[in-house]
Amino acid sequence: PLRCTGDTLRAFHTAIRSSPVNTKNQAMKEQAQGTMLKVLTSFKSSEIEQAVSSLDRNGVDLLMKYIYKGFEKPTENSSAILLQWHEKVCVCCSLGSATLRRVLASALV
Numbered sequence: 001p002l003r004c005t006g007d008t009l010r011a012f013h014t015a016i017r018s019s020p021v022n023t024k025n026q027a028m029k030e031q032a033q034g035t036m037l038k039v040l041t042s043f044k045s046s047e048i049e050q051a052v053s054s055l056d057r058n059g060v061d062l063l064m065k066y067i068y069k070g071f072e073k074p075t076e077n078s079s080a081i082l083l084q085w086h087e088k089v090c091v092c093c094s095l096g097s098a099t100l101r102r103v104l105a106s107a108l109v
Contacts, residue, residue, distance in 0.1 A: 009047075009051055019062055033066065033069050040070070040085055041081050067086050
């Protein structure tokens, strides 16, 4: 289990960096989604903003794809946590309609 902020932030960045965005392998994508969901749900609410603000634009886009994908296959309490992430992304990054269109138009992870 990821207990301290440093561990969760490292796991978050590792999951973002190792995301299989260019693969057609569905099993690999699903595994990455499961890993990312575990990482996202391990954060405390007070730590989410720091994680979001540590990303560049591409990282934010990828995070939003994972958030939306997580909404498609919710697990226990995941939707509430994903809503917190979504809110922080929108606030921290001042997401406008152009960013949301780009995220939604691209192929989801």
